[in-house]
Amino acid sequence: MQVNRLTNGGRIKRDKPIEFSFNGRQLGGFEGDSLASALLANGVDVVGRSFKYHRPRGLVGCGAEEPNAILQVGSGRTTLPNQRATQVELYHGLVANNVNGWPSVDFDLMAVNGLFHRMLAAGFYYKTFMWPVSMWDRYEHSIRKSAGWGTVPEGNDPHHYEHHNAHCDVLIVGAGPAGLAAALAAGRAGARVILCDEQSEPGGSLLSSAEQIDGKPAAEWVAAVLAELQGMDEVTLLPRGTAFGHYDHNFVGILVREADHLGEQLAEGAIRQRLWRVRARRVVHAQGAFERPLVFGNNDRPGIMTASAVSTYVHRYAVLPGRSAVVFTNNDSAYRTALDIVAAGGEVVALVDSRAGGAGAIGAEVEAAGIRVLKGYAVVDTRGRKRVAKARLMKLDAGGTAVSGAGEWLACDLIAMSGGWSPAVHLHSHAGGKNDWDEEKACFVPGESNQRARAAGAGNGTFELAACIAEGLAAGAEAAQLSGNGDGTAPPAPQVESRAENPIVPLWRVPGEKSVERGPKQFVDYQNDTCSSDIRLACREGYKNIEHVKRYTALGFGTDQGKLGNINGMAILAETLGQSIPETGTTTFRPAYTPVTFGAGAGREIGAELFEPVRKTAMHAWHQAHGAAFEVVGQWHRPWYYAREGEDMHAAVQRECRAVRDSVGMLDASTLGKIDIQGPDAAEFLNRIYSNAWLKLPVGSARYGLMLGEDGMVFDDGVTARLGDNHFHMTTTTGGAARVLGWMEQWLQTEWPQMRVHFTSTTDHWATIAVAGPQARKVLEKLCDDIDFSSDAFPFMTFRDGSVAGVPARVFRISFTGELSFEINVDANCGQAVWDAVWDAGQEFGITPYGTETMHVLRAEKGFIIVGQDTDGSVTPQDLGMDWCVKKNADFLGKRSLSRADCVREYRKELVGLRTKNPQIVLPEGAQLVDDPIQPRPIAMIGHVTSSYYSPNCGRSIALALVKGGHKRHGETIYSVLRDGRIIEVEICSTVFFDADNERQKI
Amino acid sequence: MLQIDCPWCGPRDEHEFSYGGEAHIVRPLEPEKLSDEQWADYLFHRSNTKGAFAEQWHHAAGCRRWFNAVRDTASYQIQAVYKPGEKPPVACHVKRADGGAE
Secondary structure, three states, X not given: OOOOEOOOOOOOEEEEEXXXXXXXXXXXXXXXXXXXXXXXXXXXXXXXXXXXXXXXXXXXXXXXXXXXXXXXXXXXXXXXXXEEHHHXXXXXXXXXXXXXXXXXXXXXXXXXXXXXXXXXXXXXXXXXXXXXXXXXXXXXXXXXXXXXXXXXXXXXXXXXXXXXXXXXXXXXXXXXXXXXXXXXXXXXXXXOEEXXXXXXXXXHHHHHOOOEEOOEEHHHHHHHXXXXXXXXXXXXXXXXXXXXXXXXXXXXXEEEOOOHHHHHHOOOOOEEEEEEXXXXXXXXXXXXXXXXXXOOEOOOOOOEEEHHHHHHHHHHHOEOOXXXXXXXXXXXXXXXXXXXXXXXXXXXXXXXXXXXXXXXXXXXXXXXXXXXXXXXXXXXXXXXXXXXXXXXXXXXXXXXXXXXXXXXXXXXXXXXXXXXXEEOOHHHHHOOOOEEEEOXXXXXEEOOOOOOEEEOHHHHOOOOHHHXXXXXXXXXXXXXXXXXXXXXXXXXXXXXXXXXXXXXXXXXXXXXXXXXXXXOOEEEEOOOOXXXXXXXXXXXXXXXXXXXXXXXXXXOOOOOOOOOOHHHHHHHHHHHHOOOHHHHOOOXXXXXXXXXXXXXXXXXXXXXXXXXXXXXXXXXXXXXXXXXXXXXXXXXXXXXXXXXXXXXXXXXXXXXXXXXXXXXXXXXXXXXXXXXXXXXXXXXXXXXXXXXXXXXXXXXXEEEEEEEOOOOOEEEEEEEEEEEOOEEEEEEOOOOHHHHHHHHHHHHHHOOXXXXXXXXXXXXXXXXXXXXXXXXXXXXXXXXXXXXXXXOOOOOOEEEEEEEOOEEEEEEEOOOOOOOEEXXXXXXXXXXXXXXXXXXXXXXXXXXXXXXXXXXXXXXXXXXXXXXXXXXXXXXXXXXXXXXXXXXXXXXXXXXXXHOHHHHOOOOEEEEEEEEOOOOOOOOOOOEEEOOOOOOOXXXXXXXXXXXXEXXXXXXXXXXXXXXXXXXXXXXXXXXXXXXXXXXXXXXXXXXXXXXXXXXXXX | OOEEEEOOOEEXXXXXXXXXXXXXXXXXXXXXXXXXXXXXXXXXXXXXXXXEEEEEEEOOOOOOOEEEEEEEOOOOOEEEEEOOOOOOOOOOEOEOOOOOEO
16 A cells, blocks of 8 residues: 555656555556655665664655665566665566564564663774674674664676777766756857766656746756757766766766666566766766764664655655655755645655754745744654654754753654755765865855866856756856857846745754763664764764764765764764864765776676686697696686596696606697887897896807896896897797886887897797607607708707798797707798698607696706796896806896895895705795794795605705805705694705706706 | 887787886996995886886787886876887986986
8 A cells, every 4th residue: 555655747757557565465556656755655664774773764765865765676697686676766566675684674573772872882892892803703793783784696707898998078967957067058068978877767856846937837947958968969977877986087987777767577687787988078076965963863774864855745746755854954945845745645744953043935834834933942852663653852052062942842744854054065076076165055066076076056156056957057068168169158047936034044063952872863864873972972982083073983984975873973073073064074085986897897707718818838628638628827727637537636736747857749839919119129139038148149050038127137048049130039938928028118119229139029920839858859850841950050059940740930949948949930821731740740759748737847847947937026136046047247127236235235136046855846936935943933935836746767856945145055954834833854956856967958 | 007109010909008107218238337225226117207217118918029118107108109219208207327316
């Protein structure tokens, strides 16, 4: 039964009924309802329980400011927690549940907290549950359960979320009177305009207004403006679009909820929300203002709402939330609500105005309607269990600081309150703008913007409708002109009746008979149960800064982010501290204005394919077909090892390691970074970039090089070959290719622009096949008849151009395994064909494909480093024992740092080999090393293991480690202490475990 | 997100760029002749300016060229962009080789 639904009026579609459920109850509403209006229509008073005291709570507002009706909406994979019922459009089959209140909102066990509220004052959780520290996890669990939180969706979201980039001349946020006027002016001037509004329907406050524009109902003016805007090609309207953040250089994020209102009917895979990323030449903030509650005793009972919310429910949704109302205000605007209630068939028991002088022109209208108006009075307390039942009025003194008289209890089921209006300055604040206190209007208004933006309308403190529209027209024309459209002349303003108003008289806290501490609770922040007494307590305990008080009392912490209670809270703080509101200041608003879903943030960049690109080599499919497990290196997927039937990783790697040393193996080395370097100064450039000498490298030869940062620390390495006098082919580590290219470009462009040299990334152009092992030469000879592979004709560290398997190829004789080894480079498009040919040719030698793990073991047997594994950005060439790779005569990047005091001191961590005393134990990589495992704590760490493997070719475990002063400690015994408590005895040794004389690569 | 006016490509979103720190830090021509302190000043010490600040940007996901910008570190407004080797076209803090400012 929609007991509170009016028989006429509203913008709902009565011919389109909707069924939905709340906490299991089947209820009915209409298309055009919000979830909140439908709940009110059905007479649902209690929509949630408060955070701390578990008091029953009802709807307070009608928009983003709603603190109480925070619901779980939807079910299964599409359920969303913490939705404001005021901003959820009703759809057929909607399932809503309250998130706080256990076991139910109507019977909440935790309401017992309310009986002990004197214990639960500001900082209660901090003071009570912080000891003992070890118990916090358990306390927190219970507190969170009793506080109530939403639940996450079950399973992956079935819908898509898109990102949309847009540019415009003028972005207008808010399609109320000022925003519509601004859009009209800017659109007529020819500007490209985006007008976004968080509601389903543009119009803002005009949708729930009884005012006349040009002698017609306001909604007709809205319809006419919209029709004109829709006829303009350069104007884009974004209903259901919340501008949630205004960022630097007029970048504004807008979340457009395109299909949330379709609910469960939305097809799998359809687009649900679209995140617009808008760059605007000018921005007009026209978000309007929030009405403030009044802070009086027990002001949180269901049935106590802001006056504007009552008017909105009456006009827009044809819902009268109560039958007999008390209207309590300190300004003129709530008088309109009193008339609205009467016009809708309700009774206004009394209009209580805290101002002794009462209202301006509208006061007479209200009295003419027969409403009892009490001037200079206040509501000081209320009664009622699950809904307000009566209100107590008392006479206020002239300053509003005390009450007197016996007071009077009035029966009522609705209190419409207005404590004045606060402009929504959020976006202005996001963008770095400050706010100024307007004493006359008793609110913060936006100061000068830090961006090319301005505010207009109620959001700028211009509350009166005629002025609001005029300001919107002027702002739109100005923004259009400043973005190159029109001459800045505003279109003529429509006729709006203007009434003489009496100014607001602030009443930040209603005084009571008793002190704040002993009187009934006066709620400031409903969601966090922050009361006026909490703010005063925080002051007494020494908190004077608004940011500290906020954190101590949780004022403004909830999902509403203080939209309702913040200004009242800081005003009460100012009053308590005896200072002005500007002196007290505000907390900082930060994005997001209202919560943004994770889905919208991620957009399409989800899942294995689109979250991060995957790079595959030309031979990837072959690796998959041959059972490769893959290792992710940077974005590359590299074969890790090729397990045969019945093999685990260890068995596969051991087999591959032996095969390379005993016969021959093949490795896909295509992922190595490759940079083509050309120009008359190429050799000189390399000489400056690498720590070793490059000028005299002969054409046809290759050389290993180390790159250092200017701080002297190793950051990449690789082999580079000289293709011609002015032409080099550089290789880098797989993960370092982009970094190295960027590094070289930076130095060339910013420091040495006179050098004539060019770099081209060629990593993807080449497929590289390493053929390594004693039989490597025989394999190559079968595939190639235009290169002489004999050792004399094709020595180590040289390359030859020729053809392999009929494909033009460049073959390098270099080795990362210590074996005789050739690296075949061919056009990547031919990679698979040449790989197949090598595979076929190698069959008679039992050629074995091997992966990165075997490559790591083989290089560790030889003591070859991997930059980034054996180094960590704090390691110099000397630390690695690679002084041979540092030239003495010429400067290079990082050279000067190598002689800094810290780089030449004793006991730097130096790279050494480690042999466990028990050769079967393989140390974990990262294991810490100590001199004395049973010394008193704290134990002095002397280094850590960087690489560790079981080497089948050595028949024992091998490890590389960085150890303080390690180069001088070969032969000494140190210890590794493992997490499981084992103490492993190890001996420091050379980093070379196999073929110390490098004989095998020279055969 | 900043909008940065690449001198070669025009205005682009910040995510196309990478940041290169303070501009006009000149690499010493003869590092070996510097004391540890002088080298450390070149290597590590940077201005911490509030206000107009000359800094390097790289259009990494665009033309891949480096350039300089004068940006107000308080308001984030970019006052000028200019090419490497050019002097800042607007007044701003520039670190001198001896560690002072001009």
